[in-house]
Amino acid sequence: MNIFTYIIIYLLICALIITFIPAVRNQWKDFIINPTSYSYKDKRLAIKIFISLLLIVMIIMFFILTPLLLPLLIKYDRKNRKREKTDIKDDNLYFWRMGGLGQIQCLNCSYQEEILSFIHGLNTSSTGLQCQSCGQFHSIKDWQDNKHLYCGCGGILEREMPVFCPECKSKKIQYNMSFIA
Structure with a gap:
C-alpha cells in the first residue's frame, strides 16, 4: 500500500463518520425527502451546515488519524528503501x-x-x-x-x-x- 491508499482510506473513514452523525443525517434526510418544505434560505443553510460539519469532522479526524498512520507510513517507507538496497545479493562493493x-x-x-x-x-x-x-x-x-x-x-x-x-x-x-x- 502506498501513501495514496492511506489517504483514500482516511477520506472514506471521514465520509462514513459524517454520514452517520445522527443530527446531520436526520436533517439531511428530511431535506432530501421533502425539499419543498424548506425555503431557499433554509436549503442554503442546510447545505452550509452539512459542508461545515464535514470539514470540521475531517479536520478532527486528520488530527486523530495522522499520529496513528504516520508511524505506519514511515515504517512502510523505510521497509521499501531497505528492500531496494538489500535485493542486491552480490558480493560487490558499493x-x-x-x-x-x-x-x-x-x-x-x-x-x-x-x-x-x-x-x-x-x-x-x-x-x-x-x-x-x-x-x-x-x-x-x-x-x-x-x-x-x-x-x-x-x-x-x-x-x-x-x-x-x-x-x-x-x-x-x-x-x-x-x-x-
Whole structure:
C-alpha cells in the first residue's frame, strides 16, 4: 500500500463518520425527502451546515488519524528503501555499503588507494564517485543525486554501480574504513 491508499482510506473513514452523525443525517434526510418544505434560505443553510460539519469532522479526524498512520507510513517507507538496497545479493562493493574515508585494496592485483565514500559536517558533505570508464575516484563536495557528472576522460561518475579496481577492472575489492563522520 502506498501513501495514496492511506489517504483514500482516511477520506472514506471521514465520509462514513459524517454520514452517520445522527443530527446531520436526520436533517439531511428530511431535506432530501421533502425539499419543498424548506425555503431557499433554509436549503442554503442546510447545505452550509452539512459542508461545515464535514470539514470540521475531517479536520478532527486528520488530527486523530495522522499520529496513528504516520508511524505506519514511515515504517512502510523505510521497509521499501531497505528492500531496494538489500535485493542486491552480490558480493560487490558499493559506495552506499561503505562509509567515511578509507582505503580500498584489490584482491586480484593488490592495488591500493585511499578513497572517500561519504563524510559530512554541519553544513557540508563530501561524496565519493568513481568514473565508469577509467576507474578514477573523485570526491565531490555537496553533491546532489540528480546531477550527472563526468570525469576528465569523458566517463560518467557513478555512485550506485559496484566499485572496481582502476588497474585491473576487477570487482573483488576490500574496503578498510579509517574515518567516519
